[in-house]
Amino acid sequence: xxxxxxxxxxxxxxxxxxxxxxxxxxxTGEVFGFIGPNGAGKTxxxxxxxxxxxxxxxxxxxxxxxxxxxxxxxHRRVGYxxxxxxxxxxxxxxxxxxxxxxxxGGASDTxxxxxxxxxxxxxxxxxxTLSKGNRQKVGLTLALMHRPELLVLxxxxxxxxxxxxxxxxxxxxxxxxxxxxxxxSSHVLSEVExxxxxxxxxxxxxxxxVEGVGALKASxxxxxxxxxxxxxxxxxxxxxxMTQGVADGLDFRGLWRGGPDALIRALAGESLSSFSLxxxxxxDAFMDEYRSESPRKExxxxx
Amino acid sequence: MWLETWMQTMNDSxxxxxxxxxxxxxxxxxxxxxxxxLKGNTAINDLMQSLPESLRALAGDNLGTPAGYVGGKxxxxxPILLTIFAALQGASLIAGQEERGWxxxxxxxPLPRVALLLGRAAAxxxxxxxxxxxxxxxxxxxxxxxxAPLPAGRLLGAVVLHTLGAWLFGAxxxxxxxxTGRSGLAVGxxxxxxxxxxVVQSVASQIPVLNDLAWLNPWKYALSDLPLExxxxxxxxxxxxxxxxALVWIAAPLLGNRDVxx
Numbered sequence: 081x082x083x084x085x086x087x088x089x090x091x092x093x094x095x096x097x098x099x100x101x102x103x104x105x106x107x108t109g110e111v112f113g114f115i116g117p118n119g120a121g122k123t124x125x126x127x128x129x130x131x132x133x134x135x136x137x138x139x140x141x142x143x144x145x146x147x148x149x150x151x152x153x154x155h156r157r158v159g160y161x162x163x164x165x166x167x168x169x170x171x172x173x174x175x176x177x178x179x180x181x182x183x184x185g186g187a188s189d190t191x192x193x194x195x196x197x198x199x200x201x202x203x204x205x206x207x208x209t210l211s212k213g214n215r216q217k218v219g220l221t222l223a224l225m226h227r228p229e230l231l232v233l234x235x236x237x238x239x240x241x242x243x244x245x246x247x248x249x250x251x252x253x254x255x256x257x258x259x260x261x262x263x264x265s266s267h268v269l270s271e272v273e274x275x276x277x278x279x280x281x282x283x284x285x286x287x288x289x290v291e292g293v294g295a296l297k298a299s300x301x302x303x304x305x306x307x308x309x310x311x312x313x314x315x316x317x318x319x320x321x322m323t324q325g326v327a328d329g330l331d332f333r334g335l336w337r338g339g340p341d342a343l344i345r346a347l348a349g350e351s352l353s354s355f356s357l358x359x360x361x362x363x364d365a366f367m368d369e370y371r372s373e374s375p376r377k378e379x380x381x382x383x
Numbered sequence: 384m385w386l387e388t389w390m391q392t393m394n395d396s397x398x399x400x401x402x403x404x405x406x407x408x409x410x411x412x413x414x415x416x417x418x419x420x421l422k423g424n425t426a427i428n429d430l431m432q433s434l435p436e437s438l439r440a441l442a443g444d445n446l447g448t449p450a451g452y453v454g455g456k457x458x459x460x461x462p463i464l465l466t467i468f469a470a471l472q473g474a475s476l477i478a479g480q481e482e483r484g485w486x487x488x489x490x491x492x493p494l495p496r497v498a499l500l501l502g503r504a505a506a507x508x509x510x511x512x513x514x515x516x517x518x519x520x521x522x523x524x525x526x527x528x529x530x531a532p533l534p535a536g537r538l539l540g541a542v543v544l545h546t547l548g549a550w551l552f553g554a555x556x557x558x559x560x561x562x563t564g565r566s567g568l569a570v571g572x573x574x575x576x577x578x579x580x581x582v583v584q585s586v587a588s589q590i591p592v593l594n595d596l597a598w599l600n601p602w603k604y605a606l607s608d609l610p611l612e613x614x615x616x617x618x619x620x621x622x623x624x625x626x627x628x629a630l631v632w633i634a635a636p637l638l639g640n641r642d643v644x645x
Binding site for chain 2: 123127130132133134152153155156158160162163164166167168170176179180182183184222
């Protein structure tokens, strides 16, 4: 059974605004990264999966339960972190944890206390006195504390300092190693890259690409930067697989697609003083997806 | 589930409820502290008798007796105060909290939306009952101290009419807020209708058409029927109770079927 399974699930606020019909399967035990810039529809998709928003079309099942009609069952088995953590200012984290336990029929808070300790969260401070990052830790603790079968996390590391971000990613890897499913959204791609097995790229409410992190990166061009020791005889920019080649005296930069063999052979007779072939990060992939789009459409979309 | 929600809501509201209770008790004690000065002061009574009937109806009929003074000076303000409390609370319990993004936490737990609404409606009614009890006790005790003793049964009847009248408008605000998620609208309609009907009732005796329809106004039974002097019928407060509950019941499926903002 898939942890998340949607068929044409959509949430349109107006024609073209919101989440376009989404077809997505996330198998149990996977860490799935949902990436896109702010306003791409990640939060709308997540809140629809959580049964806060009424789908305008299609259907979605989370752990086998309909996301709208059986949302109480979904909530029983899912830990959720909202994109913006809004919690009453007068409560402490401890109070909210105990409320969550009582609303789950007297669940235990043992693991929640461990998560809070690892995140270095002050349990008894009133939330109104906490910084944004600390409130985020409260939200994370509440989402993780019941060891749910599925974690749905909207921008989990938002507002956290790098050390804590690392702790969060570690907690997520642990959850995955226990066979639990993690669905996280982010606009910080380097973090998704470090935990996710597959990523989905969402743009203007539309899921445009779903791929394994490895395959996605392999399909991306690599950056070639080199410096010749003597003026070259070969025209690198004319090679098959080279794009955006720019020669500047002895320097050359360009984007290379495919295996390195052809490139190395072309350079065999040359004398080089430096050479580098850098794999693209997901960031580059992402920029690529975004460039392939007409700027005029940009104005029309919100959400 | 709704019981847990009720407890959490009462816990969250205890500070605001405490201040309202203190305010009502202080207001009661201060007003009753002046009663000994008015008691048996014939000059004031003569002045009152010389006023036209419409003005006397507004000011309170018989300020020299405990029942006239408490009914005319003190309880006449309560429909307004209690309605404002009930409408503010009712609107904030669902819609106000939703606007702050506070509903996502309870609703991300396995808590049906209906149970959330039910628990919060029960909390609203409980808070009004607490204020009613404070009102009853402070009038009765201050009455003993300031030579304005009132029969406990009559006083209880009057307080029940006021409390359940306010419940009706608080439940209206809660229901509108739950159905639409808009707290401003909910407060406006709940408090506006509740206080507007107090004003309508104060002029009803002068306007025949309003007088004929006055039986529809819950405040008629609390204000014009002088519950401190006459025994009350239990029907009007029961109708307010049931009507308020019905409004919440109507709102429940609307809350269940709409988007909840984060």
